Amino acid sequence: MKNRPMVLLFFSVFLGIIIYLSRIWLLFLLLPILAIFHPIQQFPRFQKVFSFLLFTLFFSLGFIRTAQVLAPLTYIQSNIEEGEIIQFRGELYKKDVKESGITYYLRDVISEGECLGNVIYYPSEDYASLGSILSLSGSVTYFESARNEGGFDAKTYYYSQNIYLKMEEVSGEEVLTSGNVIWEQLFQLQQRIKQVEVLSLPQEEGGLLAAITVGDRGEMDEEVKNLFANVGISHIIAVSGLHVSVVGMGLYRLLRRRRHIASSAICAGIIVVLYGVMCGNSVSTIRAVGMFLLSLTALVLLCDYDACTAIFVMASFLLLKNPFYLYHISFQLSFVIVLGVVSVASPLGNAYDVHCRLRWEKTHKKSKGRRWKKNRKERLIRSLIVSICIQLCSLPMILWHFYTIPLYSLLLNLILLPLIGILLGCGLFAGFVGALFPIPIAILKLLFLPSHWILYFYEMLSSLVSKLPYCSLAVGRPNLYLLLFYYSALLLLARYLVHIARTRLLYSMKLEDEYGRSYSPLPARYQRCIVIVMVCLLLLPVLFFIRKPEDFEIAMLDVGQGDGIYLQDGMGGNYFIDGGSTSDSNVGTRVILPFFKYRGIQAIDNWYVTHPDLDHISGLIEVLDSGYDVKRITVAKYIIRNDNFTQLIEAAENNGTEVFVADVGDTWKDEEKGHEFLLQAIYAGNEAELEDANANSLVLYLAYDDFEGVFTGDIGSEQESVIISNIDKIKNIDFLKVAHHGSNYSSSEAWCEFVDPTVAFCSVGEKNRYGHPGIEAVSRLENTGAKIYYTKDAGELMLSYVEHRIIVKEMVR
Numbered sequence: 061m062k063n064r065p066m067v068l069l070f071f072s073v074f075l076g077i078i079i080y081l082s083r084i085w086l087l088f089l090l091l092p093i094l095a096i097f098h099p100i101q102q103f104p105r106f107q108k109v110f111s112f113l114l115f116t117l118f119f120s121l122g123f124i125r126t127a128q129v130l131a132p133l134t135y136i137q138s139n140i141e142e143g144e145i146i147q148f149r150g151e152l153y154k155k156d157v158k159e160s161g162i163t164y165y166l167r168d169v170i171s172e173g174e175c176l177g178n179v180i181y182y183p184s185e186d187y188a189s190l191g192s193i194l195s196l197s198g199s200v201t202y203f204e205s206a207r208n209e210g211g212f213d214a215k216t217y218y219y220s221q222n223i224y225l226k227m228e229e230v231s232g233e234e235v236l237t238s239g240n241v242i243w244e245q246l247f248q249l250q251q252r253i254k255q256v257e258v259l260s261l262p263q264e265e266g267g268l269l270a271a272i273t274v275g276d277r278g279e280m281d282e283e284v285k286n287l288f289a290n291v292g293i294s295h296i297i298a299v300s301g302l303h304v305s306v307v308g309m310g311l312y313r314l315l316r317r318r319r320h321i322a323s324s325a326i327c328a329g330i331i332v333v334l335y336g337v338m339c340g341n342s343v344s345t346i347r348a349v350g351m352f353l354l355s356l357t358a359l360v361l362l363c364d365y366d367a368c369t370a371i372f373v374m375a376s377f378l379l380l381k382n383p384f385y386l387y388h389i390s391f392q393l394s395f396v397i398v399l400g401v402v403s404v405a406s407p408l409g410n411a412y413d414v415h416c417r418l419r420w421e422k423t424h425k426k427s428k429g430r431r432w433k434k435n436r437k438e439r440l441i442r443s444l445i446v447s448i449c450i451q452l453c454s455l456p457m458i459l460w461h462f463y464t465i466p467l468y469s470l471l472l473n474l475i476l477l478p479l480i481g482i483l484l485g486c487g488l489f490a491g492f493v494g495a496l497f498p499i500p501i502a503i504l505k506l507l508f509l510p511s512h513w514i515l516y517f518y519e520m521l522s523s524l525v526s527k528l529p530y531c532s533l534a535v536g537r538p539n540l541y542l543l544l545f546y547y548s549a550l551l552l553l554a555r556y557l558v559h560i561a562r563t564r565l566l567y568s569m570k571l572e573d574e575y576g577r578s579y580s581p582l583p584a585r586y587q588r589c590i591v592i593v594m595v596c597l598l599l600l601p602v603l604f605f606i607r608k609p610e611d612f613e614i615a616m617l618d619v620g621q622g623d624g625i626y627l628q629d630g631m632g633g634n635y636f637i638d639g640g641s642t643s644d645s646n647v648g649t650r651v652i653l654p655f656f657k658y659r660g661i662q663a664i665d666n667w668y669v670t671h672p673d674l675d676h677i678s679g680l681i682e683v684l685d686s687g688y689d690v691k692r693i694t695v696a697k698y699i700i701r702n703d704n705f706t707q708l709i710e711a712a713e714n715n716g717t718e719v720f721v722a723d724v725g726d727t728w729k730d731e732e733k734g735h736e737f738l739l740q741a742i743y744a745g746n747e748a749e750l751e752d753a754n755a756n757s758l759v760l761y762l763a764y765d766d767f768e769g770v771f772t773g774d775i776g777s778e779q780e781s782v783i784i785s786n787i788d789k790i791k792n793i794d795f796l797k798v799a800h801h802g803s804n805y806s807s808s809e810a811w812c813e814f815v816d817p818t819v820a821f822c823s824v825g826e827k828n829r830y831g832h833p834g835i836e837a838v839s840r841l842e843n844t845g846a847k848i849y850y851t852k853d854a855g856e857l858m859l860s861y862v863e864h865r866i867i868v869k870e871m872v873r
Contacts, residue, residue: 065111070372070379072115076122077383080130118376126383132177133224139174140225142202146171148227149195149236150179152188154340155247158278162186165223166194180218181227189239190247196234198227207618207855207871208651210463210658220388246338249495250274256494257487260504265515268297269508273487275299275339284519289462290532291522292469296480299339300394304348306481307488308332312356325356343378343390347398350374368402371395393457400453404554405446411561412442447474448598452550455601456543463657465533465601468525475521479514486510535604536660546603553597612737612764614795614821614859618851618871619651620644621825621832622675625771625797626655629737630764631730634661637668637760637771637797640678643825648682655856656688663689666728668739670757670773671696672705684711696758697723698745722758738763742770742787743779754800755779761790767861769795770815776800780811790815794866795859798822798841798848802833809840817846819859819866826852 140146150166161182169176181198188194203226206213218224254276258266267279277285277297288294296302308328315324329352336349351370358365375395378385385391413434420432434442451470459465466472490507493499525531538546612630620643627635641647655661667690669677684690693712699705699721712719728739740763745756757773770790775783780799783790796817799806801824820841824832833850841848847868849857855871 065114066369066372066376068111068115069118070376072118073122073376073379076119076124077126077379077386080123080126081383121380122383125380129177129222129383132175133219135174136176136224140176140200142200144200145197145229146200147195147197147232148176148179149193152190152192152194152239155186155190156278157186157251157276164188164194167222169225176225178221178223179225179227180223181230183230183233187233188235189241190243191240192238193236194233195236196227196230197232198230201226201228205855205872207851208655209615209856209871210654210656211651216387217389220382220384220386220391222382222384242334243337246334250276250338252495253488253491254279256491256504257508259501260490260494260508261512261515264519265512268515268519269483269487269491269511271297272299272303273484273491275342275345287519287522287526290464290466291472291525292458292466292532293472293476293518293522295393296476298344298390299336299342299348300344301348301351301398302477302480303339303484304332304336304345304352306484307335308352308356310481310485322360325360329353329356343385343388344394346378347371347374347391347394350377351398367398367406371398371402389461393454393461396457397450397454400450401446404453404550405449407558408449408554409442409446411558412438412445414561443474449554452597452600455604456538456546459535459538459604460543463534463537463654463660465535465604467530467533468528472521472525476518479517483511483514486514534657534660534662537658538604542603546600550597550600553593553600556593557597612735612767612861614762614769615655616797616821616823616851616857617651617655618855618857619647619679619823621801621828621830622647622678623670623773623801623823624652624679625823626659627739627762629730630735631732631737633665633730633737634663635666635668635739636664636680638670638676638773639667639680639683640674640676641825642675642678643828645678646682648679649686652679652683653686653688663691666692666694668694668722668758668760668771669696669699669708670759670771671753672700672702672708673753673774674704676774677704677708681708681711684708684715684717687715690715690717692718692720694720694722694758696741696744696756697721698747698756699758700751700753700756702753735765736763742790743775743783746779746782759783761787762795764861766864767795767866768793769797769817771797772799772806774800774803774806776803776805777808777811780806780808784811784814792816794818794861796820796846798833798837800832801828801830802837802850803830804834804836807837807840809843812840812844812846816844817841819868820846820848821857821859822848822850824850824852 148166148169148171150169152164153167154165156163156165162185163180164183165178165180167178169179181196203215203218203224205215218226253274254266254270257269257273258279260266261269263279264281264284267277267281268284271277271280275298280297285294285297288297308331311331312324312328315327319327332349332352336345339345351367351374354370354373355365357363378391416434416438417432447470451473455465487508490504490511493507494504610628610630610632613626613628615626615628617624617626619639619641622641622643623638624640624647625637627637629635639648639652641651644650656664667680669680680690680693690712693708695705709719722741723744724741726741730737738761740761741758742761743757743759745758754774755776755778757775757779759773759775759779760771762769762771768790770793772780776799791814793815794817796815796819798820802822822833838848849868849870851857854873857871858869860867860869
């Protein structure tokens, strides 16, 4: 703490932000206690007073800055209705160009004299320069929170960038002031480089290279992006420390050959800042550029550069700029990885160097005048140690945000990362040449040839790895307390190994530490402890695979206009009913698969298909096409065998999934530890109605201990009457899945009175063209006294049954 005061200042800022965001005003009472027991107590009196004043100052800055950033959001929530038309103006600070169109980002937006923070909207064309002040009017749209577990949380994502509103139906666009010439020229240069790369390389490679070199993902192929994420190398796409160090240090060393240190550092610093601005000034880019500038400053001033101090300086700067960066994925991943390098990877790499040096000195005692130098094997092992440590540090954050462990990412990164310098250098050189000079496309293709070979190798190797068994293991989002325990254990184990290495070094050199203590040779038991600690380090990730058995649960996903229901039997069995949507064409990849990853569901034991309408099977087909492990699909005996059904069967066959045809009375049962789970087909269609897919829906009866429920598919009132007349045990049930999304032609009065549910779930899309749920059907259900929940209002619905009590949780509310 004495040597790194920025650590104290960072935690002062951090504490101020957390106290304001959590509204825990009573923590102010803890400040006198912190003043007494804080580590600054070890300082001399003057330093103690000065440090406490700094702590108070930066705590106040964090607290006040958070209040300033939240003020526009508070005003918006209190005074502006969604859909309201407002007149506003703001500064254009970012443009995002994609195939689908262009997005404008405005900051410091003012409407009727009040600040609204930052805003985004979608103009029909690019008509303004960066830095321009724009005036326009538009309809206010709020950002939504994630509607399903594992889904994209637009609200948190945009709020973390101080973007509180999205404007639609924009009109009256007017440019009030001219823009910043440098910003606009850098943006145009970025676009020209992207165009050159896309034209000179195959489409997926051009878009990938543009993302790697200039941070523009507008032309990047979605399949390539998913492939890299699946195998654990997506970090090379984000412009961060790796890119800035390659560009910045390469440029500095080149300039250093002919220039003075100061002039070389100034030139390199200016160019790296401009490069960061051109790449979009993302959180990771700002952090990397800032740390690079601090390293250059240390070189010029002939000071030692401390990466730990630099990371806390940039963290404090970014949090004071925007306290909501705490929730930004780039901030979390970037700083955790850099801190991991500083606090774990580098110290353990240095500890290995000490071990190698002492081993060499022991075997070369008589070799006077010779000095130890790492050989190839030692350099390779050190790189492996550092890479493993970085993976161990980043793993919890990857699991927190992506829910999967890319099993082969360590090996893949060791092979691919050494090529990133060549890729960046060749790609940027060819891109700048093509953007600045009128060069024939044939010559440009020759200049991009090294980049093409490297990218082809990246894609080929990633594709091969993705086909290996257990390439990506879905273990789910870890518990927050488990994350804290993991990082604490990792730091303690790493510190212990570093302490052992330091002890050995001091003993070998007959030196004393800073407290005047001398050291004796390590006993044999310490040698065994080292092995045990190293094994514990490598086994730490096993913690994330240890999961307590899930309790019984029904989860109705918000798939829009469609159905998708997950069942957990409380004994490790995973079941799913339907899974499709007509309002979301990619519901399988956008909703269902992310839900499985979030929950850590490795496979579905039985997937029940009520009928083959697309709003019930479109997502299932996507899941099968992705190669996800679905052990069995169950369909009704009289299911309509239309084109959708044929497509489903083909997808199942290609995935190696068994298809089972169920008839009335077929039962699936599981028993364990005093609990019994049962699913039974109580309706499987009618041979006389082979033209009506809804009428031939598979209807399932569920029993878990004394809890009972019915899943109805899209049956109508006629099928309800048939079931009532044949099945008596569904009377007065606990749970009902409302038939046909709440259609007036289902949920008849006789049916509602007969089943008389305690709780009913209705899967229905907002503002759907069918008018679901019908007013009459809702009225009939409400007359039974049932509590009805709708996915259009609450997002994902989760029902659990604990100690004979029904507990319902809503994702959105």
